[in-house]
Amino acid sequence: MKRNIIIFSCLLTIMLSGCTPASYDLEQSLFVEDINNPGLPEYSEWGYNTFGAYIDRSEFVSNNVDLPAKIIVSNDTFNIRLSGKWKSEPMTIKFGIKGYKPNDFPDLAALNDSIFDLTGENCSVTMTYKGKNQKLNVYFGKVHFKRVQLLYVDKEQSETILSGYFDFKTFLDGEPIAVSKGRFDLGIGYDNFYKF
Amino acid sequence: MNKVILSLIILSATLSFGVQAQTQKTEKRKLFLGYYLSNEKESKKFSISAEAATGSLFDTELKDKWHIRQNATSGYYNGVHSNHSNTTNNMIISHVGVKPEWLLAGDKICVGTGIRFTRINSSCLSDTKDDNAFFYLLYNQATNATEYARVKEIEQRTDYLGMPLEISYIPLKFELVSFYLKAGAQMAFKVKSYTNIQFTNSSMNSYEQSILEKVGTDINSTFASCYSSMGVKIGKTDRIKFNFEIVLPSKILTSNNSALFNSSSILGSGVMVSLHVPVK
Numbered sequence: 001m002k003r004n005i006i007i008f009s010c011l012l013t014i015m016l017s018g019c020t021p022a023s024y025d026l027e028q029s030l031f032v033e034d035i036n037n038p039g040l041p042e043y044s045e046w047g048y049n050t051f052g053a054y055i056d057r058s059e060f061v062s063n064n065v066d067l068p069a070k071i072i073v074s075n076d077t078f079n080i081r082l083s084g085k086w087k088s089e090p091m092t093i094k095f096g097i098k099g100y101k102p103n104d105f106p107d108l109a110a111l112n113d114s115i116f117d118l119t120g121e122n123c124s125v126t127m128t129y130k131g132k133n134q135k136l137n138v139y140f141g142k143v144h145f146k147r148v149q150l151l152y153v154d155k156e157q158s159e160t161i162l163s164g165y166f167d168f169k170t171f172l173d174g175e176p177i178a179v180s181k182g183r184f185d186l187g188i189g190y191d192n193f194y195k196f
Numbered sequence: 197m198n199k200v201i202l203s204l205i206i207l208s209a210t211l212s213f214g215v216q217a218q219t220q221k222t223e224k225r226k227l228f229l230g231y232y233l234s235n236e237k238e239s240k241k242f243s244i245s246a247e248a249a250t251g252s253l254f255d256t257e258l259k260d261k262w263h264i265r266q267n268a269t270s271g272y273y274n275g276v277h278s279n280h281s282n283t284t285n286n287m288i289i290s291h292v293g294v295k296p297e298w299l300l301a302g303d304k305i306c307v308g309t310g311i312r313f314t315r316i317n318s319s320c321l322s323d324t325k326d327d328n329a330f331f332y333l334l335y336n337q338a339t340n341a342t343e344y345a346r347v348k349e350i351e352q353r354t355d356y357l358g359m360p361l362e363i364s365y366i367p368l369k370f371e372l373v374s375f376y377l378k379a380g381a382q383m384a385f386k387v388k389s390y391t392n393i394q395f396t397n398s399s400m401n402s403y404e405q406s407i408l409e410k411v412g413t414d415i416n417s418t419f420a421s422c423y424s425s426m427g428v429k430i431g432k433t434d435r436i437k438f439n440f441e442i443v444l445p446s447k448i449l450t451s452n453n454s455a456l457f458n459s460s461s462i463l464g465s466g467v468m469v470s471l472h473v474p475v476k
Contacts, residue, residue: 026332030266046265046334109340149342153332154397161342 026151026159026187029064043183045147047161051082053182060086060093060179069162069186071108073195076101080162082184089130093179095143095166096124105193108160112148117141118168125168141168141179151187159189241299243437243474245308246292251443251466253287256457258320261411263334265344283331284323287457289466290315293360297472306364306376314356314384314419318454321349330396335407345407346396352455353391356419358384366429374429378441381422381449389415391455413455420449425468434474441468 030048034040039059040052049068052061062068062084072079078100083092099122102108116123118141125136143166151158166182258264264283295310322329329348336343362380369375391413393404423446431437443466 032266048266112340147340149337149340152341152343154346154395154400155343155403158344 029062029068037181040181044185045163047151047187048185049187051184054180055086056177058087060084060091067192070192071188073101092128094126098122105160105188106150108188109148109150111145113146115142115144136170138168138170159187162186162188243297243472245295245297245470245472247295247468247470248292249466249468250290252464256285256287258285259458265332283320285457286319287454288317304366308362309359312358312360312382316354316453318456319349319351320456335410345400347393348396349394351392354389354415355387356384357387358382376427378425384419386417415455416450416452418450419453422447437472439470443468
């Protein structure tokens with residue numbers, strides 16, 4: 001009898017765990033794989049909170065645990081931090097744009113269809129990997145904010161969706177590497193916009 | 197619309213006249229049909245049936261004009277990437293009708309036609325079992341502003357009035373039960389259509405019509421299909437009979453009969469029940 005109760009409890013637990021309701025929070029990440037670029041999310045403009053790029057042959061992609069993006073505006077620099085995993089290790093790439101100072105997330109609309117040359121003097125790229133933080137010497141590349149949308153849900157402003165592409169070439173530990181086919185679709189709101 | 201109603205009235209009158217004429221001309225038909233009316237005394241040749249049926253469509257896919265944000269699903273990382281649709285799509289076709297039927301060929305063949313009211317019910321709702329579940333419907337997209345509404349369900353109900361034409365073959369007939377195969381087609385015209393969006397936030401109700409107009413809910417004003425079925429008729433000869441049919445996968449001949457879905461045009465299986473009253 002006791003054994004039957006245990007077996008029944010186990011079965012019930014398995015059944016219930018299989019019925020996890022889908023989340024419909026805009027803050028959740030939603031990965032729709034790009035069939036033409038396996039391992040990367042499809043380019044989208046829905047605010048799916050994902051990004052991805054190939055670093056040489058391996059994917060650097062967002063995950064559903066770490067917050068994929070933060071916008072940090074400090075002093076006179078706009079920084080967008082992309083946090084994900086590369087070769088199963090946490091990694092962050094930060095693009096810095098000097099001279100652009102949005103006050104809050106709705107102001108990001110000004111970025112719509114703008115391209116920044118990462119080799120320019122006002123741009124910087126920093127990588128944090130395996131606890132090591134290094135400023136990259138980018139000799140070719142750009143980040144393109146293809147579409148920036150102010151998102152209204154039930155007529156109330158909710159967040160700003162940043163969608164676009166990035167790619168660049170740089171050196172990592174003295175070796176040249178290519179970051180290619182980078183794409184992002186990020187919802188930026190109260191939770192991940194900081195200005196100080 | 198008036199033309200449709202007028203056509204149906206003429207059809208009904210023609211059928212009624214046919215019934216009366218048939219009773220009067222029984223003797224003549226006996227001579228004309230010879231063998232086919234040899235069992236005339238065993239069963240009534242004419243009956244009126246009242247029918248009701250329902251069936252759902254295979255493979256309903258939401259039209260591209262409905263922009264619905266996907267839901268986050270658990271476990272999409274760790275190699276299990278999914279392109280998950282977060283809505284349950286249903287398209288159900290039901291009908292009720294009245295249909296005079298004639299037995300021919302020694303009760304082996306039955307021909308029927310009449311008036312049929314068809315309702316096509318299309319609905320799209322969140323696929324989660326949670327009562328508060330919703331999905332995001334993108335209904336407006338300007339250069340740098342996008343508007344979503346949180347929606348529980350989108351439903352469209354369209355009513356058609358039309359005429360079926362059916363022929364049945366009855367290969368097996370016993371005292372109380374007979375089995376038959378049926379083939380039929382129907383043509384119907386739209387009477388009315390109603391589309392509704394159920395929002396989670398009631399303040400959005402005032403925007404419902406403008407959203408529907410923006411997306412577009414126009415549909416085909418005609419509906420035609422052909423179908424087949426197999427069934428069993430239960431009841432004594434010349435008494436009220438009950439029919440139960442399994443409708444086999446059928447073909448919808450018209451397109452755009454739902455503003456919500458691209459249907460595969462193949463109607464899935466369904467069931468039909470009917471009651472037959474013999475007429476002297």
